[in-house]
Amino acid sequence: MTGAGNDWSVVRLPESMAAKVTVMNGCWLWTGSLNNKGYGQVGVGGRVKLAHRVAYELLIGPIPEGLQLDHVRARGCEHKNCVNPSHLEPVTCQVNNSRTAAATKTHCVNGHPLSGTNLIVKRRTSGGEMRNCRICNLDSARRLREKKGAVRRYKTDARARALAGADS
Incomplete structure (x- = not known):
């Protein structure tokens, strides 16, 4: 100081x-x-x-x-x-x-690890980073498809299940 x-x-x-x-x-x-x-x-x-x-x-x-x-x-x-x-x-x-709490989090709100293949890092236009959970992201996309009435299963559902099993 x-x-x-x-x-x-x-x-x-x-x-x-x-x-x-x-x-x-x-x-x-x-x-x-x-x-x-x-x-x-x-x-x-x-x-x-x-x-x-x-x-x-x-x-x-x-x-x-x-x-x-x-x-x-x-x-x-x-x-x-x-x-x-x-x-x-x-x-x-x-x-x-x-130094923010979001930048130092090790797990998402659902308890999935924010590391390895489960971590999605996106660049913001401001130059910062946004860290997301791949499992939660895929699950959210699945729920949105179901809400819209799409009944077809996508490969991403199997991928989410595989990630959940591999990272837990």
């Missing part, structure tokens, strides 16, 4: 911001307005800005060009509405995305 130590305190925030912060287990939880993704938002100069970015810039300094702030789990922060600058780190978009 940059800056002169971790001597930050909520009282160093402007009074209008500090009044909307509750300290809990080291996190400075924003109790003001949240956006649809759960991040705090605050009005600054007639514009709505993300509260954690405003707090970082006020207490640390400008966020380097091309970087975004990551709420670092290794520092005990798992709250999108946390504005504590010691829980934030400027990183590239790729690094930020690689």
Whole structure:
């Protein structure tokens, strides 16, 4: 972390911001307005800005060009509405995305392993990756075909069953 130590305190925030912060287990939880993704938002100069970015810039300094702030789990922060600058780190978009819970999952919601032949990795237009379970993907396609009235069985059903047996 940059800056002169971790001597930050909520009282160093402007009074209008500090009044909307509750300290809990080291996190400075924003109790003001949240956006649809759960991040705090605050009005600054007639514009709505993300509260954690405003707090970082006020207490640390400008966020380097091309970087975004990551709420670092290794520092005990798992709250999108946390504005504590010691829980934030400027990183590239790729690094930020690689630290998400979705990027570090080892199994899908149905318990299938997200590895080997069962892992589908797709590139997003933003440059990130999307990781999907092949078994669940094939099962979803089968259910969609059945819903549409297609009764014909496809080779993918046998493939899904084979994958389920091989990976379990």
